[in-house]
Amino acid sequence: MRKAQISGQIFIYIMAIVIAGLVLLFGVRFVGQQLENQDKILYTRFVNGVSNAVDGTRFRSIDQVEYKVPSDYSAVCLVDYEVNYNTFVSADTDSGGIITSDYPLILDEISIRPSGPDISPELRESNTNLFLIDSDGVVSAESVGKVKLEHPYYFCSEVISGYVELQFEGVRGGVKVTEWEE
Numbered sequence: 103m104r105k106a107q108i109s110g111q112i113f114i115y116i117m118a119i120v121i122a123g124l125v126l127l128f129g130v131r132f133v134g135q136q137l138e139n140q141d142k143i144l145y146t147r148f149v150n151g152v153s154n155a156v157d158g159t160r161f162r163s164i165d166q167v168e169y170k171v172p173s174d175y176s177a178v179c180l181v182d183y184e185v186n187y188n189t190f191v192s193a194d195t196d197s198g199g200i201i202t203s204d205y206p207l208i209l210d211e212i213s214i215r216p217s218g219p220d221i222s223p224e225l226r227e228s229n230t231n232l233f234l235i236d237s238d239g240v241v242s243a244e245s246v247g248k249v250k251l252e253h254p255y256y257f258c259s260e261v262i263s264g265y266v267e268l269q270f271e272g273v274r275g276g277v278k279v280t281e282w283e284e
Contacts, residue, residue: 141172145234148172149244152232152268156247159270159277166282168267175242177235178266179208179258180279182251205258207241208233250276257281 148169159165171178211230230243250273251257259266259281267282 141174144170144172145242148234149232149246153244153246155268155270156249156277156279159272161272161274163272165270166267167270168265168282170264171234171261171266173264174236175234175261176237177205177258177260178268179205179233179235179256180246180249180251181208181212181231181233182255183229183231183245183247183249183276185212185255205233205235205239205241207239208235208243208256211241211243248276249279250274251278 232244232246234242269282271278
């Protein structure tokens, strides 16, 4: 009788360990999914926020906005929406080749842009001009509207503690984006 009680207790302990393990496994998986969903929401909010700021900034007005950026990203770059590959490469070379050397995937994305005087503004606007770069150099690209930048036709800002501070200035033909000026 005593052996039956001991084997019954062992069975209960084993079942408790199995149940605790399953709860732990599903709990870790659930937390991981929630963090992934949170990054997707932050990404969407960031892209929509920049797009709304570009669309909402009027000529000669200045808006300063701080954005929370998903944890994966280390830099944010914007490119003039009208620049074509050849103009961009020569401007980048003149300025020290930062995009070419540090962010070659942005250059790859720009290289597929159509160029020439017969390209409609609608097609130009559909081009990607917002790039989020992760720590491995992988790029996520989006289109955020008429960003106008002076030579070298791009702007990059480092993500600091999960945030990036951008300044939007309405200029003729679009919106100039720079780092937040105090």
